Amino acid sequence: MVDLSLHILDVASNAFKANASCVQVTIEENENDIEIWIEDDGCGMSREVLEQVTNPFFTSRKTRKVGVGIPLFIQTCEQTGGYVHIQSTVGVGTCIHAKMYTHHIDAIPLGDIAESIFVLVINPYQVDVHFKMKHKEKSCPVFEIDTQQIKEILEGIPLTEPSVMSWIKEYITAGLAGELENE
Template identity: 40%
Template sequence: MKELSLNILDIVENSVKAGAALTEISVVEEGDTLTLTITDDGCGMTEEVLKSVTDPFYTTRTTRKVGMGIPLLKLEAELTGGELNIVSRHITEHPLDHGTTVTAVFMKNHIDFTPLGDLVSTIITLIQGHPDTDFRFVHKTEKFEVVLDTRQLREVLEGVPLNTYEVIKWIEEYIKDQYIN
């Protein structure tokens, strides 16, 4: 992927497909490290599936026999000297607290570090495509902290869909404003 934000878009699609009501996307930059955490309350994975998700020849899709999402993110993290970890609790064994957490650590100063790219565009695209699920997005560095929580917006909107054009435009500006200030 050209941008890390595109990997994020790709991985979060898995959370949505797992039936998550809430997916939390956190990007924390501290010194040389960038930690990406994607946590969802979806159905989770069994231990057997969890073991095979970093294998490119494992996929849930039916149109093709390869799945590159997680393997790509893992490779991109490891190329910088970082790592990827996945913790998952499957709904059958953890009926009350199921879900998946993907954590990827990157060394920002490594020459192979994929730039973050347009995170705002990724968040907007997720909300546009999945207006009925909630996302909490946090981007924290030593200089700023950007937060967007669709649950808060949903309360204000009272039934007006989050992917209404005017709303999407407002969200885009709302996040961008936080980066500037």
């Protein structure tokens, strides 16, 4: 993966396969690191699966329940001295907390977060997405988008309606740039 935004899209997409009703993504930019939380209320993983998650070569494809998305994310964070912590409970959900040190020579850029969040938001699985971004620059306001709130406004019009999708994309881009109207 060339940037963090692709990892975030990839790892958060696991919530779709986990039959989650909601996935929450939080990014916090700090002076020397970026912290990421990805939480879902999906089926969760047993201790056995959780142990396999970090090892892409553990078992054969036929019985494998996990892919290479998580191992790649772990590699990205650990090569900067950071980490990925995964907590999961069967029937409750999964919580991933990661840290990547941004000044390390092997750190990768944050990338196009707006496009990743947009693609998550328009998922065809009816999974709600709640995203929150705290910028390093304290002058830039915290940006949040919650599809539950969007769906309330839409009153039955699908998120995937073309004019709605265009608006969502522009809204996320403007929000991340700190250019939203105060409401």
